[in-house]
Amino acid sequence: MDLLGIALTMCLVFFSFCLFCTFLGRKRQNGEPPLITGWIPYVGKTLEFCKNPYKFLNAQKEKYGDIFTVYVAGKYITFIMDPTLYPSVIKHRKQLDFRDFSDQVAPVTFGYPPIRNPKFPGIDEHIHRGYQLLQGDNLSPLTENMMKNLLFLFRQDYLSKEPQWRTEKMYSFCSKIMFEATFMTVFGKSGHTSRHADMASFREKFDKFDAMFPLLIAGIPIKFLGATKKIREDLINIFLPERMAHWKESSEFVKVRAELFEQYELLGSVDKAGSAINESLRLSSASMNIRIAQEDFFLELDKDWSVGVRKGDIIALYPQSMHMDPEIFEDPEIYKFDRFVEGGKEKTNFYKHGQKLKYYWMPFGSGATKCPGRYLAVNEIKQFLSLLLLFFEIEEVPGEAQVKLDNSRAGLGILLPDSDIHFCYRVRNC
Secondary structure (H helix, E strand, O other): OOHHHHHHHHHHHHHHHHHHHHHHOOOOOOOOOOEEOOOOOOOEOHHHHHHOHHHHHHHHHHHHOOEEEEEEOOEEEEEEOOHHHHHHHHOOOOOEEOHHHHHHHHHHHHOOOOOOOOOOOOHHHHHHHHHHHHOHHHHHHHHHHHHHHHHHHHHHHHHOOOOOOEEEEHHHHHHHHHHHHHHHHHHOEOOOOOOOOOHHHHHHHHHHHHHHHHHHHOOOOHHHOOOHHHHHHHHHHHOOHHHHOOOEOOOHHHHHHHHHHHHOOOOOOOOHHHHHHHHHHHHHEOEOEEEEEOOOEEEEEEOOEEEEEOOOOEEEEOHHHHHOOOOOOOOOOOOOOOOOEEOOEEOOOOEEOOEEOOOOOOOOOOHHHOOOOHHHHHHHHHHHHHHHHHHEEEEEOOOOOOOOEOHHHOEOOEOOEOOOOEEEEEEOOO
16 A cells, blocks of 8 residues: 555544544533534644634634633633623632642642642641731732842842943843842842852743743643753752752741641732733733532522533633723723723722623632732832833834734733833933
């Protein structure tokens, strides 16, 4: 048999296999949302979803309505697209749980054993209790240290130079400063010098691992991702207790976390700066809020509406569709720095179908699984921007191409820019 014959035979076998799997695959039952499966086994609608989740989900919404189930990478995910229904989903904490998902994904991605493990009784509770050290009164010392570290880096690397115009890439400039300042604030400083000598290497390895993060979350074995496993090991070794023991001024959060593992072997006012940051997060966040059904049950969305959900199915909220909804946010594609402030106060009145939304801005997740470091993150951004505008004159570089968002991280948090742009800056004459 020639090569053409072999190829045709393989295609026929594969096509027959796909038809067989489609015939035997899951069928929609009474009371369940519309089921969108695709025809390729395991893959389902993965390719269309990953290409542009926002457009894909909106297209399905137009066709099937506000609730539908999609087969993606071997998982059945039920998407709730109407933000007025979000509270009904979030309140079902008994039937819908995030921890099963994190227990499956995090160990494979980061290389540590599952937290909910008989070998480590109670550690899950201790870890979540430790998140309080990133919020409330505990946020003040973190904010003060972040400001000290930002001032230190600005003075050492930029303010000591002659006040002449310089050009750098904006994303690289910002991320370089924020990475080192945050590292020193949370994990501490070198015990021997004012700065960690290998910070550039830390950041390079972090960026390489972060680029592979979406593939690891998707379930691709790390052995198929080149040097990623070695990079992960190098990053883990950076934070070994014997190495961190020589660091100084670590945050209380890290000290408590280190002691725990050893045992088991905003700038508060609402202003236009806060609104500007909220608007940036609205435009760039694409996190998917995930819960896993713990049992077969009917998910009550309101007094007259419920849908059937099967045990093991994933229930997902995709807030980007809400963030870009013109009924909720006028001209949603346009950046408006004062969108979230009204009459000098935080604006909280946003509506869908004439109903005031309880959840209208969700870059950090929802419910009990909301990002515990969200206040610190926003504080850091405010501090960085304040010092940047205080110390520097900044100008655009003419002719730079418009930056778009990189959708490769869609569903996993903040979308990074797909390219960098140059900008000019010089130290202000004080």
